[in-house]
Amino acid sequence: MSYISTYCHISLNQCFVDGKQTHQFNSLSIDQFLKDLYTALSLDYPKFYKMDRLTKLAFIGTELLKKEHPEITMYNDNEIALLFGNNNSSALTDINFKESYQNGGSPSPSLFVYTLPNILLGEIAIRNKWYGENMFIVNENFDSVYFINYVNILLNKNAEAVFCGWLNVNDEMVEAFLFFVSKKDIIQLNLPFEKSKLIELYQENKL
Amino acid sequence: MITYIGAENIISPLGVTSQENFNKIKQAKTGIACYQEVGFGKENIYLSKFKTQTNFYDLIVSCLQAVIAESITNLIFDKKTLVIISTTKADIQENIASPILFSVNKLKQEFNLYNTPIVVSNACISGVLAMNTANNYLKAGVYENVFIIGADVISDFVLFGFQSLFAISEMPCQPFDKNRKGITLGEGAGGVLMSINKNVYKSICFEFVEGTSSNDANHISGPSRTGEGLFRSITNTLELANLNPSDIDFISAHGTGTTFNDEMEAIAFGRLKMNKIPLNSLKGYFGHTLGAAGLIEMAICIQSLRNNIAIKSLGYHHQGTSEKINVTTQNINMEINTILKTASGFGGCNASAIIRKLK
Amino acid sequence: MEDLKTKLKEQIIEQLNLEGYNVSDIKDDMPLFGDGLGLDSIDALELIVLLENNYNIKITNPEEGKSVFNSINSMADYITNNKK
Numbered sequence: 001m002s003y004i005s006t007y008c009h010i011s012l013n014q015c016f017v018d019g020k021q022t023h024q025f026n027s028l029s030i031d032q033f034l035k036d037l038y039t040a041l042s043l044d045y046p047k048f049y050k051m052d053r054l055t056k057l058a059f060i061g062t063e064l065l066k067k068e069h070p071e072i073t074m075y076n077d078n079e080i081a082l083l084f085g086n087n088n089s090s091a092l093t094d095i096n097f098k099e100s101y102q103n104g105g106s107p108s109p110s111l112f113v114y115t116l117p118n119i120l121l122g123e124i125a126i127r128n129k130w131y132g133e134n135m136f137i138v139n140e141n142f143d144s145v146y147f148i149n150y151v152n153i154l155l156n157k158n159a160e161a162v163f164c165g166w167l168n169v170n171d172e173m174v175e176a177f178l179f180f181v182s183k184k185d186i187i188q189l190n191l192p193f194e195k196s197k198l199i200e201l202y203q204e205n206k207l
Numbered sequence: 208m209i210t211y212i213g214a215e216n217i218i219s220p221l222g223v224t225s226q227e228n229f230n231k232i233k234q235a236k237t238g239i240a241c242y243q244e245v246g247f248g249k250e251n252i253y254l255s256k257f258k259t260q261t262n263f264y265d266l267i268v269s270c271l272q273a274v275i276a277e278s279i280t281n282l283i284f285d286k287k288t289l290v291i292i293s294t295t296k297a298d299i300q301e302n303i304a305s306p307i308l309f310s311v312n313k314l315k316q317e318f319n320l321y322n323t324p325i326v327v328s329n330a331c332i333s334g335v336l337a338m339n340t341a342n343n344y345l346k347a348g349v350y351e352n353v354f355i356i357g358a359d360v361i362s363d364f365v366l367f368g369f370q371s372l373f374a375i376s377e378m379p380c381q382p383f384d385k386n387r388k389g390i391t392l393g394e395g396a397g398g399v400l401m402s403i404n405k406n407v408y409k410s411i412c413f414e415f416v417e418g419t420s421s422n423d424a425n426h427i428s429g430p431s432r433t434g435e436g437l438f439r440s441i442t443n444t445l446e447l448a449n450l451n452p453s454d455i456d457f458i459s460a461h462g463t464g465t466t467f468n469d470e471m472e473a474i475a476f477g478r479l480k481m482n483k484i485p486l487n488s489l490k491g492y493f494g495h496t497l498g499a500a501g502l503i504e505m506a507i508c509i510q511s512l513r514n515n516i517a518i519k520s521l522g523y524h525h526q527g528t529s530e531k532i533n534v535t536t537q538n539i540n541m542e543i544n545t546i547l548k549t550a551s552g553f554g555g556c557n558a559s560a561i562i563r564k565l566k
Numbered sequence: 567m568e569d570l571k572t573k574l575k576e577q578i579i580e581q582l583n584l585e586g587y588n589v590s591d592i593k594d595d596m597p598l599f600g601d602g603l604g605l606d607s608i609d610a611l612e613l614i615v616l617l618e619n620n621y622n623i624k625i626t627n628p629e630e631g632k633s634v635f636n637s638i639n640s641m642a643d644y645i646t647n648n649k650k
Contacts, residue, residue: 035585049585050608078421078439087308089328094296094303094364101367106618107247109611110582112368113428113553116295118329122554125422131439133420134556135336138307138326146325153343158419158443248624372611373628428608 002155004191004198006069007179009205010037010061016205017068018189030174034060041067045127052093052114054169055123058084061165061178062124069187072161072180073128081133081159082121083150086167089138090117124163132159142166142177144198151181151193166202177202210345211405212338212562213412214277215506218270219395219493220257228503229510232492232518233538239379239391239494246375247367253379255393255494256361263298264310266358270396271318274354278400279407282352283318289350290314290324291341293333293357294498300362322350330552331461332420333357334397334501335560339418341401342560351403357502358396365497366392372428380464380495382488382520383473383534385527387464393494397502399509405565413512416545417448418560428553430467434475436557437549441479444559450545452481455561457517457541459508459548462488463495464522468551473528484547487535491521501550505562508546512564515543571642581616582609594638602637610635623648 009016013033015023023040027033034056038048041063051059066073073080093114100108113119118136125134133154139146151162161182168175179201180186181193191197216224220238221231238255246252271290275283282288292314298306311324327337334357341353359365369375369390376389405412421443423436430436445451458481460472469488476482489504496503511517517539524536545563575589578598582605596602599610610628613635617623623645625631634644 046585049583077424078443082422088305089297089307091304091306094299094306097368098303098364101247106615107367107371108615109368109371110608112371113608115364115368116328116330116553118552118554118556119427120554121329122422122427122556125424125555126426129424131421131424131436134329134422134554135327135340135420136329138328139323140308140312143323149344149347149349150340153347153349156347157343158447371615 002152002181002183002193003185004193004201005072005180005182005186006065006189007201008061008064010057010174010176012174015064017064019204022068050110051123053174054090054092054117054167055114055120057167057169057174057176058120058165059123059127061176062163065178065180071186075160077129078131079160080130081154081162082124083135083147083162084121084165084167085137085139086117086169087138087140088170090115092169092171142202144195144202148195148198155183208346208403210342210401210403210415211412212399212401212415213408213410213509214274214400215509216270216273216277216398217395217503217506218266219503220255221492224273225506225510229507233516235519235521237379237492237521238393247370252366252375253391254361255391257394261360261394262301263358263360264313266360266396267292267310267314267356268317270356270358270398271354274398274400277409282407283354284321285352286321287351289322289344289353290320291337291353291355292324292326293337293355293502294326294328295330295333295359296362296365299364330554330556331497331500332550332552332556332558333498335418335548335550335558336420338399338401338415338501338505338560339420339558342415342418345401345403352407353401354398355401355502356396356398357499359394359497359499361392361394374465376464379522380490381522382462382464382490383469383527383532384523385525387466387469387527389465390463391490391494393496395493395496395499395503397499397506399502399505411513413509414563414565416561416563417444418558419443419447420556420558423555423557425555427555430471430551431555432471434471434478436555437472437475437551438478440557440559441475441547441549444561448561450561452479455481455484455545455547456543457511457546458484458486459504459546460486460488461550462490464490470528472551473530473532476532477530482531483533485517485533485535485539487518487520505548508548508562512543512546515541517541517543567642567646570645571638574638574641577616577620582612592638596637598635598637621645621649
């Protein structure tokens with residue numbers, strides 16, 4: 001039996017951790033919201049400002065959960081796996097990168113490096129010095145069966161915990177559902193890692 | 208339990224079957240040629256490109272059909288069969304807002320697949336990672352058969368992007384060589400079938416022993432100077448496989464031809480005391496095919512096992528890494544039983560996998 | 567030359583996403599890499615793009631860029647000597 005030790009939902013101007021609201025903002029844009037959340041979390045990590053929107057969202061989601069529950073990071077450096085996904089890869093940054101060279105300018109290397117969705121895994125790994133298994137998938141919708149199957153595979157193989165994320169980023173919106181699955185119920189929220197519970201948590205706070 | 212691998216296919220500028228591709232590279236033929244004025248600044252660029260414009264969807268369909276043809280009928284429709292697609296940019300030229308799912312949904316319909324394909328999009332390790340994923344699913348009993356197809360096509364998007372990083376070599380790439388100056392991009396598709404059942408294959412199959420991945424946790428576009436992620440991945444894979452470095456007969460490395468990548472790999476192999484094991488990169492023949500690389504190169508590994516031939520590492524002449532490794536300078540007829548395949552990519556990701564002949 | 571240096575600082579802050587930096591935070595002789603402003607290898611490549619897009623100067627070899635991008639002073643000198 002494994003547990004969802006903690007989880008969060010992030011959407012424009014609000015954050016919920018373990019079902020309770022932790023932050024609310026009145027930021028006028030998505031990018032401003034992400035900056036405001038970064039500031040509110042008191043993270044001293046200027047590299048944040050170089051990240052693209054998808055990476056910022058994933059990064060800040062993991063930082064939010066770490067802030068609420070520092071205990072979740074008490075693992076050896078190869079024991080936490082990262083399993084993230086979305087339905088449009090790095091599309092927003094792809095469009096921005098293409099624009100950088102289409103209208104008379106030269107292709108931007110700092111945009112190009114973010115035209116791969118797995119870069120966000122790299123940023124999380126760098127920040128935390130986590131050397132474990134990583135994978136990024138692209139799928140139409142949040143697939144609870146995929147996460148149930150593959151997280152359990154990793155926990156039975158070479159991971160003690162898996163940090164999971166399902167992200168939604170485009171021009172007009174950001175949405176993130178992050179959840180931390182571990183063999184022990186670290187925060188004692190008593191959320192068993194099974195399909196019905198995972199779907200229930202995913203759908204929480206959905207308008 | 209054993210996971211099997213076989214029914215390998217390659218579609219590249221060198222041919223449309225794995226045998227055809229293997230025969231060409233045995234003769235040191237390369238798919239790389241010089242293309243006039245295709246760079247961002249209208250530079251001439253070396254690329255491994257198909258003679259006619261090829262689109263992503265057609266590539267994955269052709270490759271999947273070829274792998275299906277090498278396996279028993281109707282396996283593809285089975286409810287315990289999964290298709291995994293490995294790609295970095297898929298259809299980026301035609302559909303920038305949703306470059307992947309359009310093709311995948313079409314594939315599911317066209318082949319009447321029971322399960323929705325999984326898409327692994329994890330930079331240049333996508334192919335090896337996809338096979339590792341298949342292995343994990345099979346050993347866990349979630350699926351019984353997994354068709355894995357990796358593909359990527361050359362686009363202005365990708366070429367201009369690598370040019371902005373000054374990563375494109377002015378000459379055909381020279382992995383591990385002291386004069387190497389960067390990558391040569393390539394396009395194509397590679398496919399394999401992995402299964403818990405060795406009877407699904409029309410010809411001899413092999414064992415997929417184990418595979419793992421690990422992040423460098425160092426930099427998003429430059430590899431770790433100590434090769435930490437690759438070192439850890441190979442170490443984990445060997446451990447889970449119950450093997451030692453000395454059990455590996457041949458290494459199919461990633462070898463892109465950049466100063467940093469090849470140096471990092473050599474350091475990782477050195478740390479593992481694998482300096483003497485014959486090793487190559489195939490990118491001198493196919494170019495760097497990104498999401499297809501792991502599959503195309505694994506298909507060549509399987510051909511190497513079938514034929515007991517270690518292929519020359521095209522483009523290599525003189526040691527170019529601080530750690531000395533045993534890069535093949537000609538084809539070698541040798542008994543090969545166990546091969547280690549590695550891959551590394553942007554985002555600090557690294558993956559490794561071991562295949563071997565059945566006893 | 568002073569105008570050019572100020573403009574350069576503004577462009578760098580914008581193009582490299584140096585959040586929270588003002589023009590006054592970047593001294594003319596401050597090392598841009600390493601211990602000064604702390605830019606990294608991707609920033610160096612982005613500075614090459616900055617020179618191309620804003621000043622029509624093409625650096626074809628990142629090695630060449632190392633001395634050019636040493637500081638605002640060296641960048642301004644280079645632009646003045648090479649502007650087309």
